[in-house]
Amino acid sequence: MAGNRGDSAMGSDRFGEVRIENVTKTYKKKDSSSTVLQDCTFRIERGRLTALMGPSGCGKTVLINLIAGYEIPTTGQIFLNDVPVTKPDPERLVVFQESALFSWMTVYSNVIFGCRVQGMPRKEMKDRAEHILRTVGLYEFRDKYPSQLSGGMQRRAELARALINDPKIMILDEPFRGLDALTRQLMQEFYVELFEDGGRTNFFVTHEIDEAIFLADRLVIMTFQPGKIKAEIEVDLPRPRKFGMLASHRFMEIREYAIELLYEEAAKAFAAGSKSAYDLVGAIVAQKGMSQKCE
């Protein structure tokens, strides 16, 4: 499964490959301007899961908005299968932080929303929705409203709403934020299985390091203001991923390495006076080891 997934997808255009080339995004204020992203260049490879990490305020959300087409880069370009991105399109779907389910629609109406506004025939829409709802295990809950579902089920409904459109790339902006750690773990397992079965291109933004390593084939780490690409790490844990891997040596090695890189950025954020600055005073002290503090 893990081996031939990339190969089989490679030839077709069914799944997308995104190239981000020299992208810079600057916001003009009255008399000053602030650069949020600077010269970002990287690829979201076909059929693989790329995870992006970085300190708060490093422009992750802006990057997502650019790829999704809600905003356009100041300079540079973004390509999906060599076609430049200019506006939002169902081939690039975003699953939002917290929930962006429409609270006034049932689960079923939410899931078929994309198909309906794009004018898909009723029969096909219904078949697809049923299939996808069964896949995410929400078939019995199709007539409920989002507020009647648990946090984990809401996230699955949102995944279904995106998946039904068969996007070339799925963009996930911290989709499991706000779930408790155990539910989150279960959601990660559910999601990684879904990914391993479907094998589409996924771009996953998170600031939870365990989550990033557990899910990703490749880890992209961003710098703090302006956001640039600091490092890319290949995650060579075998697939299918199992929760037991969280306690493996390789996992802990990658984790330590990534944390080290992130600390450096965190320290910069501190110098820049970010709101989380005081956490980083501690972060720097922590690196020096703590045995002396106990005396």
Next chain:
Amino acid sequence: MAINNQNGYGAISIRKVGKIYDPEGVHVEAMRDCSFEIAAGEFAVIVGPSGCGKTTLLNAIAGFDTITSGEIYLDEELISSPRKQIKPDVDRMVVFQNGALFPWKTVVENITYGPLVQRKMKKPEAMDAARDMLSKVGLNEIEDKYPEELSSGVQRRVEILRALINKPKVVMLDEPFRGLDAIAKTVMHEFLVQIFCTASNTMFFITHDLDEAIFLGHKVVIMTTRPAQVKKIVTVNLPWPREHHLKGSETYLDLKREVLEAVHEEAKKAFEAGEREMA
């Protein structure tokens, strides 16, 4: 694993505790025959699925709620049983899940609140003590800020200081670091280790994060889904004070695997039960 409490205050004994909620006649058994011991000065971590009654236990020890069977002792004194419930007091401090710093008081006012309402200290004395605590952990610049101006990591640390200034026997923390990212959590762990080394209270720490549980605890108590019982108690044989590099060690990974499996099984059960309940 050196338990560094010499005076021996703060031992908790939980004996066959059960709790049944019965609003509108809906019979919900949150806890059943739950028994374990926490030694004085021990750092005990409680893990288990959501809604499994960990908070129920905390509420009973703190005196916020009652239990329907069993007994809880603090230093050989009965503090909770179906017939008797000791009120909340300064010997048992709670740090809440979503934080309960008073938003309308500045950091220093929050910390000095306890000693002042208890009339234990005069105002200047309390202010000095609070400033002293803050500067020891490198937070001296924020004393006049309001909590909501601070990041949640700093808020949590201030809340822990607010509890500790009262020199309680037991500090109970209910998922205090939920929602923080990995880096902020690491900082919080360092902070707790440092605090715990000097303060020598008994710690009762509820969490969902297993790395956190093993890194901090002398013992990890794993609870089952509802009705909550003790599934397993894992003793963490790692040297204290805990240091970061421990996380790569073979002992650590073995412990993590053990806890992971036990918890995962329960989490799955709870998740499925939850879905059945909603359907």
Next chain:
Amino acid sequence: MRRVKKYFTASTWRGFLSLMVFVALWQLVIFLKVPYLERLPYPADVATEGAKAVQSSGYWYNWKVSMIRIFTGFAVAQIIGIPLGLAIGLSRVFRGFTFPIFEMLRPIPPIAWIPLAILFWPTRELSIYFLVFLGSFFIIVINVIQGVGNIPVSLKWAATSLGARRKDIFWRILVPGSLPSIVVGMTVGMGVTWEVLIAAEMIAGKGGLGRATWEAYTNSAFPSIIVGMLSIGLAGYLCSALIRKISDMFMPWKRKF
């Protein structure tokens, strides 16, 4: 705040008791001849008067007149106010032109319009409709504007991503998304509307619960005054309850389970 539904709890008994105490106190102040309050009618007299009123057709006629006035003015306010609020909330340009006028007129208490309304409208009845309309118009517009503003941008983005066009976004996202605020606007507006109606009826009306209370006043018929007040209170309460009911119907996702 959610309260557990359980009947005959300590709270229910206390509530019942407190109403008894209230009526007893009322009786007592008259009995003890407390200055000024001694002029109040006895609760029993009010009850007798109330029983008499309920059997007369004139009383119910007043109900009908007031209700028609309320619902006409209120409905027109919603029909004009909701689209206007949506337009102001959606278009920056439109907002720029209209909102200042709106803000200029809004702080003027609706009751201060009474003379001008009587002057302008050919009949008294129309001027009462207009005043009732004013009472809820500004409130509904403000609430719709806020409602549109409070819809998270991520919802609009999610919809665009899924291929929605402007029309879809308007009908499927903005309108249902601002419904909760519309309901709040209606509830608050209904309260103010009754205020205005009572004043208008007392000053310029013919028939209606407000007028009936006023006529009782001119005859110094104390029990009738209080029956009138209670009727007005009940009518206002029923109107609010109706709005809650309708809002539940239109917003199934907000129902409590």
Next chain:
Amino acid sequence: MIDRIRTGLANPQLHRAVVGILLFLGLWYLLTAVLQLPRFKLIPDPLQVIKEWFSLEPLSGRSLFTKTYYVDIAYSIARTLTAFGLATFMGVTLGLFMGWSRIFYDFSFPVLEILRPMPPLSWIPLAVLILPGVEVAVITVIFIAAFFATVLNTLLGVFSIDRNYFLAAKCLGSRPKDIFFNIVVPGSLPFVFTGLQIGMGIAWMSLVAGEIIVGQRGLGYAIYEGYSLYQYAQVICYMFTLGILGYASSAAIRAVGRKLMAWEARKRGA
């Protein structure tokens, strides 16, 4: 400073606002003075209103330059403030105690719920007949209007306080008195101020009604008198005067609120 004014003046929203208001006044002028449509003929045009308002010798005897104008304002303000002050004091106190003590709540809330749906204005006849003098009656009606809004919002404010604050305070060794002053009072302030805003709005409205129906002197009374004496321009001047006073009083409440709730303001600033 000059820069800021310049950028402020360059703001397109400001241009639109000016154009919008001019259009409104233009339309008003057109309908009443130029076209003189049937019903609009009766209404004074904006120029007449402004002339009357700024006139040294107004036809109605009431303008910016007459003493009567300010006496009317003073009467209305005095009535509103007296009633509003009383309502705030009693309403906030009652609301806090109701929120704080469950038993007190159980006893007082049902009575409140029975009296609350009655519009304050429906109390006018009773108040006039029972109370000594019209002045007391008007103030009582305004008081009732502001009182219910204040009590209810204060009560909601207390209920909105996170339960954990109470638990934390108990842990820290507070007695009931400490909890009342350190948790209940500051915790409910944001809602209290919402209540005061609403109360102030209803108070002005009831004032006008009270003055029209039974009053002597004051803005509402003058409006009705202007109407009966065919001084329609003055009626409109007074309507705008009421609008300005209403706006100013709610701005004043907001300012006091910001001052008392420094933590809320700083949160927004951060």
